[in-house]
Amino acid sequence: MHKIAIDMMGTDLGIAPIIDALKVFVKKYSDVFFVLVGDKAAIKEGLNNKKIDPSRYEILHTSEVIAMTEGMMEVRRKPDSSMVRSAELLANDKVEAFVSGGSTAAYLSACHFIIGELEGINRPAFMPFIPTIKKGKSVMMLDVGANLENNARDLVNFALMATVYAKVIMNLNNPTVGLLNIGHEESKGKDYHKEAYKMLQGNNNINFYGNIEPRDITSNIVDIIVTDGFTGNVALKTLEGMAKNLMAVLKQELTKNIFRKLKALSLRKAFRGVRETFDYRNNASALMLGLKKVAVKTHGSSDAKSWISTLEMTRKAVINDFVKKIEAEIKKGV
Structure with a gap:
């Protein structure tokens, strides 16, 4: 089963749209397991009465949140933020993809400093x-x-x-x-x-x-x-x-x-x-092309419909292992 980490914090609309999307997504696709990264109490509250199969996700608690208005330096200042921990899961091969709707500046910083770019990019x-x-x-x-x-x-x-x-x-x-x-x-x-x-x-x-x-x-x-x-x-x-x-x-x-x-x-x-x-x-959403791993960024104001399309894009990228194919193309030196 493929594993995807979701940065649950720091979006404009909060956790609710992500949870609503997950409820639809896990019924439609049986081959993805999610690591929900963020405040455990808030995530559990959001999951309450949603009847999402608990075997399809786990929660990784973090104590810090990078707000939508905060910048790239917060990646260094808040090492236990949901965005940083999500990126680290991906960098350490604990998951196959990382999705966030948080601060774009912080997201770009996390992608660069934690995940890194492909050689030649x-x-x-x-x-x-x-x-x-x-x-x-x-x-x-x-x-x-x-x-x-x-x-x-x-x-x-x-x-x-x-x-x-x-x-x-x-x-x-x-x-x-x-x-x-x-x-x-x-x-x-x-x-x-x-x-x-x-x-x-x-x-x-x-x-x-x-x-x-x-x-x-x-x-x-x-x-x-x-x-x-x-x-x-x-x-x-x-x-x-x-x-x-x-x-x-x-x-x-x-x-x-x-x-x-x-x-x-x-x-x-x-x-x-x-x-x-x-x-x-x-x-x-938008794929972040040029990284060593699959990373996807969605709008901070994404609703449930937007999150469903985001997760579907992420799943396609993961199951097709397209990053390795891009790496092979770039290595040709063309």
Whole structure:
């Protein structure tokens, strides 16, 4: 049975959404055991009356919590925090993956100092899945916030790692890679964009499409989009906000008067489908590619639906042992 550690503390919504997700998850999948890391009393209280099979989890008590507002230094200042202990379980091979919805700055610090990067990877990357206009199809984009700056070699490594993931887990034979830029022309962008373009184009292990503009992120043009962490984070949050606001405006317009309400009733399934397609909670987490082990970060405000999708992503990464496959690809020196 595969073991996954969950950092139970430090999220915006507390323990309850994680417990609700676990209740659904353990009924759906029988091959995962969880180590729930955090305040034992609080976790037990959250588990009370949830009727989750006790043989599917254990609780590791910790005395400290890294708050969402705290930074990277808290990893050193709070050695008995749930985040640090979860990362240590992974580093010491006590579990096969580590999941957290806590402080991003502290999470990045724990990943770097406790888990460590693969040889040949200078900067790991957050890789979420972004829905596209094609039903059931997402695009992988990295980095979306693990780094503020990246160079051309980083972007090539991102493309290689995501390509392995796409082949191994998504069963894509020849996934396409796009470089996020301000125009399609090869001459567009900063110097590192131009350098990355040439390196991606010349790499036989990458199916390079070319530059892709931000407006085409959800257009299902490519399978993978590579960019620096700052730009990727801005793009991701813009898309999430736009999707949320668009649905709010649609609801407002469709319920403005009785006539629209009546017409909207006949289209409710269509609108429900649109909402479901662009609901970021279906893909609320991001894999941390480039580490020696499987680590996953989810939104601090993740609800139960978001946590279920997060745990499912983690399970897929673990059972497919994709980190070793990425390591083998990077060792080729391409």
